[in-house]
Amino acid sequence: MKIxxxxxxxxxxxxxxxxxxxxxxxxxxxxxxxxxxxxxxxxIPGVLHFIQHEWARFExxxxxxxxxxxxxxxxxxxxxxxxxxxxxxxxxxxxxIKMLEYALKQERAKFHKLKYGVDLQQGDMRxxxxxxxxxxxxxxxxxxKQGRQLIKQYLQEIGYTDTILDVRSNKVRTLLGLNNExxxxxxxxxxxxxxxxxxxxTALNRKMYEYGGKDQRKGAQQGSGYNEEGMSVQETAAVxxxxxxxxxxxxxxxxxxxxxxxxxxxxTTKQGEDVDQEAEDVLTELNLLTESEADGxxxxxxxxxxxxxxSATVAREGDGKPLALGELAQxxxxxxxxxxxxxxxxxxxxxxxxxxxxxxRSHFDGVRALAFHPTRAALVTASEDHTLKMWDLQRxxxxxxxxxxxxxxxxxxxxxxxxxxxxxxxxxxxxECFSGGLDGTIRVWNLPPPIADPYDSYDPAVLGPxxxxxxxxxxxxSCAGGRLLSSSADGTARLWSPRDPRPLLATLxxxxxxxxxxxxxADFADAACRAAVVYTDGTLLLYxxxxxxxxxxxxxxxxxxxxxxxxxxxxxxxxxxxxxxRFWDAVSGRCAHAMVAHLDAVTGLALDPNGLFLLSxxxxxxxxxxxxxxxxxxxxxxxxxxxxxESILDVAFHPLRPYIASAGADGxxxxxx
Amino acid sequence: MTxxxxxxWRSGVILRRNRPGSSAKDFRRWPDEPFEEMDxxxxxxxxxxxxxxxxxANLEAILxxxxxxxxxxxxxxxxxxxxxxxxGLAVRLQSECKPEICTQMTATEQWIFLCxxxxxxxxxxxxxxxxxxxxxxxxxLNSNKYFPSRVSIxxxxxxxxxxxxxxxxxxxxxxYFHHRAIFDAFEKETHLCKRFxxxxxxxxxxxxxxxxxxxxxDETPIAQQPGESEA
Ligand SMILES: [Zn+2]
Ligand SMILES: [Zn+2]
Numbered sequence: 001m002k003i004x005x006x007x008x009x010x011x012x013x014x015x016x017x018x019x020x021x022x023x024x025x026x027x028x029x030x031x032x033x034x035x036x037x038x039x040x041x042x043x044i045p046g047v048l049h050f051i052q053h054e055w056a057r058f059e060x061x062x063x064x065x066x067x068x069x070x071x072x073x074x075x076x077x078x079x080x081x082x083x084x085x086x087x088x089x090x091x092x093x094x095x096x097i098k099m100l101e102y103a104l105k106q107e108r109a110k111f112h113k114l115k116y117g118v119d120l121q122q123g124d125m126r127x128x129x130x131x132x133x134x135x136x137x138x139x140x141x142x143x144x145k146q147g148r149q150l151i152k153q154y155l156q157e158i159g160y161t162d163t164i165l166d167v168r169s170n171k172v173r174t175l176l177g178l179n180n181e182x183x184x185x186x187x188x189x190x191x192x193x194x195x196x197x198x199x200x201x202t203a204l205n206r207k208m209y210e211y212g213g214k215d216q217r218k219g220a221q222q223g224s225g226y227n228e229e230g231m232s233v234q235e236t237a238a239v240x241x242x243x244x245x246x247x248x249x250x251x252x253x254x255x256x257x258x259x260x261x262x263x264x265x266x267x268t269t270k271q272g273e274d275v276d277q278e279a280e281d282v283l284t285e286l287n288l289l290t291e292s293e294a295d296g297x298x299x300x301x302x303x304x305x306x307x308x309x310x311s312a313t314v315a316r317e318g319d320g321k322p323l324a325l326g327e328l329a330q331x332x333x334x335x336x337x338x339x340x341x342x343x344x345x346x347x348x349x350x351x352x353x354x355x356x357x358x359x360x361r362s363h364f365d366g367v368r369a370l371a372f373h374p375t376r377a378a379l380v381t382a383s384e385d386h387t388l389k390m391w392d393l394q395r396x397x398x399x400x401x402x403x404x405x406x407x408x409x410x411x412x413x414x415x416x417x418x419x420x421x422x423x424x425x426x427x428x429x430x431x432e433c434f435s436g437g438l439d440g441t442i443r444v445w446n447l448p449p450p451i452a453d454p455y456d457s458y459d460p461a462v463l464g465p466x467x468x469x470x471x472x473x474x475x476x477x478s479c480a481g482g483r484l485l486s487s488s489a490d491g492t493a494r495l496w497s498p499r500d501p502r503p504l505l506a507t508l509x510x511x512x513x514x515x516x517x518x519x520x521x522a523d524f525a526d527a528a529c530r531a532a533v534v535y536t537d538g539t540l541l542l543y544x545x546x547x548x549x550x551x552x553x554x555x556x557x558x559x560x561x562x563x564x565x566x567x568x569x570x571x572x573x574x575x576x577x578x579x580x581x582r583f584w585d586a587v588s589g590r591c592a593h594a595m596v597a598h599l600d601a602v603t604g605l606a607l608d609p610n611g612l613f614l615l616s617x618x619x620x621x622x623x624x625x626x627x628x629x630x631x632x633x634x635x636x637x638x639x640x641x642x643x644x645x646e647s648i649l650d651v652a653f654h655p656l657r658p659y660i661a662s663a664g665a666d667g668x669x670x671x672x673x
Numbered sequence: 674m675t676x677x678x679x680x681x682w683r684s685g686v687i688l689r690r691n692r693p694g695s696s697a698k699d700f701r702r703w704p705d706e707p708f709e710e711m712d713x714x715x716x717x718x719x720x721x722x723x724x725x726x727x728x729x730a731n732l733e734a735i736l737x738x739x740x741x742x743x744x745x746x747x748x749x750x751x752x753x754x755x756x757x758x759x760x761g762l763a764v765r766l767q768s769e770c771k772p773e774i775c776t777q778m779t780a781t782e783q784w785i786f787l788c789x790x791x792x793x794x795x796x797x798x799x800x801x802x803x804x805x806x807x808x809x810x811x812x813x814l815n816s817n818k819y820f821p822s823r824v825s826i827x828x829x830x831x832x833x834x835x836x837x838x839x840x841x842x843x844x845x846x847x848x849y850f851h852h853r854a855i856f857d858a859f860e861k862e863t864h865l866c867k868r869f870x871x872x873x874x875x876x877x878x879x880x881x882x883x884x885x886x887x888x889x890x891d892e893t894p895i896a897q898q899p900g901e902s903e904a
Contacts, residue, residue, distance in 0.1 A: 361815040364757035365718075385757045386764070406817050412808050414764050418697070438697045454808055455790045457772060457801045473697040489696045520694035536694040561693050577692070601690075619690065643715045644689035644706070666715060667815075 354625065354635060354660055358671040360391050362409045366643055367663035368421045369435075372654040374428035376450060378410070379652070379661060381669045382435050384419035387412050392450055393659070393671060407671075411448045415463055416441065424477035424484065432464065434484055434498060436474030442467040442486055444498050467496055469504050476521040476562075480528040487519035493533045495545060508533065508543045510550065515539070525565035525572060525586055532572050532586070534560035540574060540584060554589040556582065562605040566628075569611060575602035581616060581626075593631055597624065604651035604662070615660055617648035623662045637672065640664025701726060708739045714824050717742065717750040725754070730864045732871045745826040749814070751872055752834050755841060756810045758865050762848060763803050765855045770847075775799035780846035780885060789840065799847050806840045813837060838869075838878045845869065849886050 365384040372379045377393040389409035396405040418438035426432035431447045444464030448456075472489035479485075483505070484496040493508040508531060517537040525532040530551065531543045536559050542552035558578035565572050570586035581597040584590070597616055604617030613634070614626040621642060625635040639662045640647050646665035653660055661671045689703040705727065708720045724735045738747050778786040778799045787794035790805035797805060814820060814837070819830040845866045848856040860866050866886065873879045 359817075361817065362811045363815075364753050364811065386760045408812055409808070412804070412811070414760055414767060414804070417761060417764060419700070421693075438700055440697065455788075455801075455805050457798065458767070458804055460767070473695070473700070475693045487694070489694055518694040518696075520692070536692065559692065603693075641715065642713050644703075644713070644719055646690045 354637065354672040356637070356639070356670050357673045358391075358393055358396065358405050358407050360389075360407050360409070360669040360671065361667070362389055362412075363387070363667045363669075365419070365667055366646065366649060366665035367667060367669050368419065369423035369650045370652050370661055370663045370669050371423045371425040371433065372652055372657075372659065372661065373447075374425060374655055377654075377657060377659065378450065379654075379659075379669075379671070380413075380423060380425070380433050380447075381663060382420035382423040383667070385667075386416050386419060386437075387414055388416075388420055388423070388433075388435055388445070389413070390447060391669075408454065410450070410454055411452055411462075412454070413445055413462060415443055415466075421473060421475050422477045422486075424479040426479055427482060430482075434477050434479060436470075436477050436486055436488075438473045440468070440470045440472055440474060440488070440490070442470065442474055442477065442484070442496070442498075465499060465503065467498065467503055469494060469507075472518075475519070476523075478523045480524040483524075483528065485522050485524055485531055487522040487533060489518045491516075491518050493519050493522045493531060493543070495531070506545065506548050508548055510535070510539075510541060512550070512553070520560050521562045523563050523565050523572075526570065530586075532563050532565050534563040534574055536560070538576070540572065540589075542572075542586065542589075552586070552589050554584055554591075556591075561601065561603050564605045564607050566607060567609060567611045573605055573607065573614060575605045575616060577601045579618070581605070581614070583631075595631060597626075597633075598622065600647075603647075603649055606651045606653045606660075608653045609655050613653075615651045615653060617651040617662055619645060619647045621647040623648060623651055623660075625660075637662075639670055640668060641666040643667075714822075717746055717823070718753070721750055721754055729862075729868075732864070732868050735868060736872055736875060743825060745828070745831040746824065748831065748834055748876055748878070749820065749826055750823070752810075752837060752841075753814055755865065755869055755872070756807055756814065756837075758863055759807060759841060759844060761863065762844065762855070762859050762865070763807055765859055766800060766803055766848060766852060769852055769855060770800045770803070772798035772800060775847070775851060778802035778843060778847060780843060780850045786840075786843050789836075799851070803844050803847070806844065810837045810841065835878050838873050839883060842869065842873070842879065842883065846886055 360379075360381060363381065363383040363385050367381050367383045369382040370379055378391060379393070380388055380390050382388045390411040390413070391407045392410045393407060395410065396407050413435075416435065416437040416439055420435050420437045422436040424434045426434065433445050433447060434442060435445065436442045443466050446462050446464055448459075448462060467484075467486075470486065470488040470490050470492070474486050474488045476487045477484060482497065484498050485493065486496065487493040491509060494504060495506040495508065496503045497505055510533075515535070517535040517539070519533045520536050522531055522533040524530070525542065529545055531545055533541050533543065535541070538556035538558050538560050540552075540554040540556060540560070540563065541550050543549065544551045556574070556576075558576040558580060560574045560576050562575040563572060565586065571592065572584040572586050574582045574584065575597075576582065579596050579598050579600060579602060580594050581602055582591055583593040585592050598618035598620045599622075600618050600620035602616055602618050604615070604623075606615040607613070607628075608615070612628055614628050615623065616626065617623050617639075619642075621638050621640055623637045623639045624633050625637075626632065627634050641664070643665040648662055648664050650663040651661065659671055659673060661669060663669045687704055689701075689706065691700055701722070705723055706719070708716065711719055713719060720739065721735065724731075728734065736751070738744070776798050777796055778788065785796065786802060788797035788802045788805050790809040791797075813833065819833055820826060845856070848859070849866070856866070870884060870886070873884070874881070
């Protein structure tokens with residue numbers, strides 16, 4: 001993903017030339033000496049010899065590979081043979097069982113006849129070879145069906161659709177050779193069904209891991225999400241307690257009202273204390289419940305990270321390593337095992353239709369930005385009402401009319417003195433987020449734990465360091481590998497190590513003559529080695545973060561609102577005021593694709609963690625989901641209403657879970673599943 | 674729709690939006706839009722914010738209800754705006770109003786206010802009372818149950834505004850009596866307490882006896898509470 005400059009190219013070829021010289025040095029030494037050996041070390045025979053040498057080497061390697069291939073083919077044949085053997089064995093055993101059953105039936109019949117002198121009507125008395133399948137007991141069958149249905153339901157909830165299930169169970173069947181077997185040949189329908197069912201389960205588990213091969217924690221997380229669906233009694237209790245609490249609180253708002261004002265200082269000390277005690281009891285009770293819930297939750301979360309621990313996971317956890325690299329590593333891993341399958345699986349899981357499920361209503365003004373928690377079903381929103389709010393999607397209140405759920409914020413972050421414009425989530429497990437505001441500050445926040453009660457007492461520990469170097473509104477933030485990239489109306493983009501004593505690492509400024517416009521947005525690119533910055537005049541610049549120099553300059557005449565870099569490919573995506581989304585080759589700067597994506601200015605962009613889908617939001621009030629491969633719109637959702645001429649201000653993908661979200665000028669945020 | 678958006682985009686008519694990268698001083702700095710021409714469901718909020726932006730000290734203008742505007746929505750949107758701007762006061766208080774010092778929500782010595790955000794009203798420290806009240810107000814005023822629409826509001830829900838106003842006023846009064854420097858600086862910038870007092874008086878949302886703050890300069894006259902002892 002490095003972008004070779006002209007300088008790099010020449011140095012590379014020179015180096016190769018040197019190698020050629022040294023390799024042919026032995027045999028053509030004399031020649032070289034004879035020819036006045038100036039700086040030029042190439043000669044036609046030398047080059048020819050080198051090519052011949054290389055050819056020979058490749059031939060050797062090729063034959064090596066041939067051998068390897070033959071070996072692997074032999075191994076495959078062996079394994080296939082083994083499988084066949086196992087199958088034969090199984091069939092043999094089944095046949096024996098049938099025989100025994102047949103013998104038993106005959107014996108019973110004989111016994112019956114001897115005892116009562118009448119023939120026993122015993123269903124079927126034909127020999128097992130042509131025996132029709134014995135019907136499974138209805139009750140047992142119903143049970144399987146139920147179980148199967150339940151699993152299906154769970155899977156649907158976590159984003160697996162019916163078709164995938166069918167495709168998968170089919171695949172599993174072929175894998176086990178079940179499809180090829182004639183049902184008549186197959187001993188018992190029940191056995192078959194059972195086995196198939198069993199194998200489907202295991203296969204599904206396996207598939208989850210494989211899906212995780214692409215992003216291990218995704219699979220794992222989904223697995224745990226599945227666990228969470230089957231809530232423990234404790235959790236349920238906690239949730240209900242929560243509901244009760246919330247509804248009571250609403251009641252309090254109107255009924256308690258006059259009560260509290262009547263409390264005279266001198267008369268109510270005692271009463272107040274009683275009330276206090278009671279409230280505390282309730283709170284501790286609640287806390288206990290939620291604590292146990294959280295314990296369960298954490299137990300769910302972290303082991304999942306560990307279990308198929310491979311280099312990929314390690315790479316992601318390694319502190320300095322940027323996220324993108326981790327994903328790359330994971331990609332290769334999955335390619336080795338079952339690359340195609342994984343890709344198609346995650347594609348298919350996106351073929352589903354997204355539906356609005358949660359509406360986040362609590363901001364008093366437009367929501368400018370939102371970001372999902374790296375692992376939990378939680379998100380943070382940033383608003384023009386000067387606050388940020390954290391929401392836990394698992395603590396919901398059923399909404400009245402619609403099928404949707406209302407979520408009440410878990411926490412409100414206050415410190416900005418002006419509208420909050422942008423937001424970035426910290427690395428997994430850092431439990432931090434960053435916000436930038438119209439007040440020119442960037443603030444680091446320590447996220448409160450998921451058990452936090454919105455009406456806990458104030459803990460100043462949520463406030464992290466404040467970065468004040470920007471002198472005007474901060475419009476974009478992105479975070480990678482513990483570093484933060486900001487862009488501001490003061491004309492600069494800045495690179496930070498937010499918790500260092502001297503946090504400012506670099507200031508990126510376009511020094512080209514005549515460039516006066518400010519950056520509109522910035523994003524890390526190329527495994528966080530570079531920064532892609534779009535300016536209000538449309539220019540796209542790529543900075544090298546080592547040197548702070550511009551390495552790529554792409555002019556464009558429409559003002560840009562957003563830039564995102566692809567998680568795995570050298571591809572930059574920009575959102576423009578002229579309704580276009582543009583795709584840029586991050587190496588050559590060539591415009592790879594441009595499309596009219598909306599009916600009005602495009603304001604929000606998000607790429608899914610696998611880089612297969614693009615989400616865009618626009619002032620035309622709609623959110624659109626795009627297949628990155630075909631650049632076609634997969635789904636359009638009208639999500640927000642207008643305030644003045646603004647509508648949707650940001651969109652986001654959850655990094656692990658099947659959630660997408662949009663933020664609007666109407667003060668709402670919505671989460672789709 | 675397509676055509677209209679296209680037309681608008683081509684002809685360069687005024688687009689009232691804040692573009693990423695624009696300077697803080699240009700935020701929402703666009704020509705006023707006449708209220709009659711606002712077709713958004715958020716027209717009232719737009720109109721109120723626009724008027725405040727023009728001159729935050731001009732209480733008359735800010736609180737002059739447009740013709741044919743529904744009264745309930747008008748009050749509701751103003752209260753939303755108050756709660757939102759009160760975040761600014763809460764931020765300032767966060768640095769000074771410590772739970773060790775202001776252990777209770779008080780203004781004058783006469784009352785202790787219990788925080789109603791809890792299952793059972795609680796004697797929260799002043800800073801928590803402030804935060805809980807604002808958070809609770811945010812939940813109530815955005816509740817799908819009571820305020821599902823921003824264009825029309827049930828009479829029964831309008832009645833809820835009074836209790837929010839009473840609590841919100843206590844934040845002002847605590848700041849006034851215990852953190853005067855913060856109060857004054859904030860008031861100088863926003864004229865929020867003056868506006869709020871004017872608002873609740875004009876619409877008789879809370880009774881004058883509860884308005885314990887002495888008359889702030891160039892404020893519309895409010896009857897003062899007799900026999901008040903200052904802290
Ligand atoms: Zn205080
Ligand atoms: Zn409280």
